[in-house]
Amino acid sequence: MRKVVMPGNETIAHAAIAAGCRFYAGYPITPSSELAAEMSKLLPKVGGKFIQMEDEIASMAAAIGASVAGMKAMTATSGPGFSLKQEHIGLACMMEVPVVIVNVMRGGPSTGLPTHPAQGDVMQARWGTHGDHPIIALAPAFPTEIYMETIRAFNLAERFRNPVILLIDEILAHTYEVVEIPEPGEITLEERKLPPSGLNRLDFYTYNRREGDPPLLPNFFQGYNFHFESLAHDEMGFPTTDPEKVAYLARLREAKIEKHREEIWKNEEYLLEDAELVIFAYGSVARAAKEAVNRLRAEGAKVGLFRPITLWPFPEIPLKKAVGARKVLVAEMNLGQMVYEVERVLRRDVATLFKADGTPISPVEFVEKIRGEL
Amino acid sequence: MSYMDYVRTFKLPHSWCPGCGIGTIMQAIVRAFDALKWKNEDIAFITGIGCSGRMSTYINTNTMHTTHGRPLAFATGIKLARPEKHVVVVSGDGDALAIGGNHFIHAARRNIDIKLIIINNSVYGMTGGQVSPTTPQRFRTQTTPYGNIEPNFDVVKLAIAAGATFVARESVTRPRNLEKLIEKSFQHKGFSVVEAISNCHINLGRRNKLKDQITMLRWINDRIIPMNVARRKKPEEIKDKIILGIFHEDKERREYTELYDELIQWAGGDK
The missing domain is CATH 3.40.50.970 (Thiamin diphosphate (ThDP)-binding fold, Pyr/PP domains)
Structure with missing residues (x-):
């Protein structure tokens, strides 16, 4: 290092x-x-x-x-x-x-x-x-x-x-x-998996693919004269309007992320154990939030932070688990976007701190907001 | 090997209208592949959107059917990634000159070794026949019901001015000449442009008293004139003619990916 x-x-x-x-x-x-x-x-x-x-x-x-x-x-x-x-x-x-x-x-x-x-x-x-x-x-x-x-x-x-x-x-x-x-x-590097050479087939969108798997597609110049298609396509990549085929490939595309979302999710939980209020913040805003948590903790206030690092797919299960029935404050440098996801997952309204004037949300703003909430 | 080895015969019949010039152009392209004995797997064949865009479905190489106007941008990435391979782009007049005009002039400026064939049928055919940058003035289309007032792009002049190093024009009414010309453009190292004048009697012709392919092809044939014949004519005799031939061939100017390999040397990198 x-x-x-x-x-x-x-x-x-x-x-x-x-x-x-x-x-x-x-x-x-x-x-x-x-x-x-x-x-x-x-x-x-x-x-x-x-x-x-x-x-x-x-x-x-x-x-x-x-x-x-x-x-x-x-x-x-x-x-x-x-x-x-x-x-x-x-x-x-x-x-x-x-x-x-x-x-x-x-x-x-x-x-x-x-x-x-x-x-x-x-x-x-x-x-x-x-x-x-x-x-x-x-x-x-x-x-x-x-x-x-x-x-x-x-x-x-x-x-x-x-x-x-x-x-x-x-x-x-x-x-x-x-x-x-x-x-x-x-560091661990993931290298692209390619189909073995010399197969006598073109159905690479479904070849050896169970629902939830990514496809094994050949690269250009690998020896397969494969077709990459922007239109809705079949298992060989050729355009189709057949509803069954269109739906099947759409399902495969969704499933490859959906099925592995727990491996893709990543978040930080900071001082959540005894927290009465959980801040939901991401990116640079979460750094101000963390500083505010430290300052409020010094005053004896029980505050913690849930910080998603993976925003999409949205961390539904980790958020629900981490927050439970506690108070939540969603802070974003916008007029409220991820808050819709948080409310959807928790099925309740939450407190908010939004700012979209070109300046960051400061720790002081967090502290003042949270004092009013507790 | 025959030129049919470059066609995905299992995808036939194609989706183009009977009498459309695209089929003629496609055959000229695969015959040129065959004449040059290019290996299928060494060719990247990229298309945009429109009737021309559908050709990538039928060509038996590495193919990609991309978005409207952008096949040259995708092709640029492919060529830079694998400079030793052949990269061919087929685009229409709307695809290459309207929505894709920016990519067209910049690919030409870079002189990147991509072989571009513009199928110019003077109309947006697939969407039902709207005016394009090459629709003749006064012509009626779905969106110029009273006649087109807009002047045309001259593809040849535009390509030369932008920096293409091989620029030529042919017509579907002369398929053998078209095939030879495409073959020649494929042998050029650098950005090449072949404008193939084609017919859309269905969505342009029928609104302009050229409603079947024979009438429309005759109309094209009456307007074209080979360059060697045009040279002997007075300017006023050829002012409404479409001149065919090779307009520009520059073998001196360096090709982009070659220069890039040099740049890697300047940077002290290993290729």
């Missing part, structure tokens, strides 16, 4: 290289640009490819193209660019192509607040592309965690053959902090 001082954007770039990412396509956008800059520096040194495409849509497409050709691929963006990439995120879900998308959240909607943090894209991460689709989204909050979750993002993408969205915000992207970088031997 070695310690390096880096901002979150650079941390993700270094972690991506360590995870085996060898292709990056992007388009300049604040506050994610430094990530692309770092990738443009690092990738050629390891024989990888960096390309600045003509727009956000093209960079999402190029990353998917490189992935189909066998490379671990990534793109990064922020709010407006994330909106532009949505059609192709859906394409990657549909074709079941691994790819990692980093979204550095800034104030929105529209061009909004390019240089200020927000958490207004968490629902877009889940439902931004049209149609029903499975998705994984991770929201790390601490420097070393950003590094490790980037690696996990690639591992999950390759394992489940699905887009994985890594959500940070402007604060995490730009704050220089100490990152503990593990040695190559200390």
Whole structure:
């Protein structure tokens, strides 16, 4: 392990290289640009490819193209660019192509607040592309965690053959902090499973696949003349409108994430044991929340924190277990998004602390809010 | 080997209308593959959306049917990942020049070794016949019921200006010439553009007194003129003609993925 001082954007770039990412396509956008800059520096040194495409849509497409050709691929963006990439995120879900998308959240909607943090894209991460689709989204909050979750993002993408969205915000992207970088031997990398060569078949969407498994699809140039299709397709990838086949493949796509959600879920529970009030917060907001928990505990207030690191699939069971019947305060840098999920799962109203003015929620704001709630 | 080895015969019959020029263009493409003896598994064949987009279903190589206008962007990622492979893109006039116009000019600017064939039937056929960037002026379409007032893109001039290093135009009414031209474009190292003039008598012709394929193909045939013939004509004689031939071939300009390998050397990386 070695310690390096880096901002979150650079941390993700270094972690991506360590995870085996060898292709990056992007388009300049604040506050994610430094990530692309770092990738443009690092990738050629390891024989990888960096390309600045003509727009956000093209960079999402190029990353998917490189992935189909066998490379671990990534793109990064922020709010407006994330909106532009949505059609192709859906394409990657549909074709079941691994790819990692980093979204550095800034104030929105529209061009909004390019240089200020927000958490207004968490629902877009889940439902931004049209149609029903499975998705994984991770929201790390601490420097070393950003590094490790980037690696996990690639591992999950390759394992489940699905887009994985890594959500940070402007604060995490730009704050220089100490990152503990593990040695190559200390991390586990997931490599894409391919069908064995020489099979006389094309039905790779269902070949050796039980419900809950990801598909074993061949890479381009592997020897199979396989078809990747954006339209609803059959087991061989060819377009179909047969309701049974359409429904079956949609079910397989959903099931591969659904069945493994307990392995995908990851969260931190901080001082929950005797807590009378549980804060639900993620990303940089959770850091202010943690500080507030410490300050309130010093005053004798029994407060704890539930911090999801996996946002999607939503941690239904861990949240229910951790919270029980206790008071809950949901805090987000938006006007209330994940709160709908929390209320859905707990089946009751919760207290809220929302802010969407381009400034972070401070520990003081948490402390004042919670004093009023207890 | 025969050119039919490049066709997924089990996916036939195809979905195109009887008399459509796409079939002719598809045959020219697979004949060019066969003439060059390219291995199926070494070819990536990428399409966008529209009637042209359906071709990837029928071509027996590594294929990908992508989104509207973006096949070149996907192809760019594929080519960069595996520069030693052949990457071919087929796109329509709406796909390549309207929604995909940005990707078209930038792929040309980079001079990345992708072989683009634009099937120009001057209309959005699959969606029922709306005006496209190449619909002739005065023509009626579903969305220009009183006639089209918009000027056209000249695909050849656009491609040359953007930086493509092989630019040519042919017509489905001359299938052998088309096949030879596509074969030549496939041998070019760099971004190549072949504009294949095609017919859509169903969704363009029927609204413009060209409602069957023979009438429409005759109409095309009356408007085309080979470059060597055009050279001997006065400018006013050919001002409404579609000139066919190779307009631009630049073998000097470096290809993008080759330059990228050099960049890796500059960075001190191993390829």
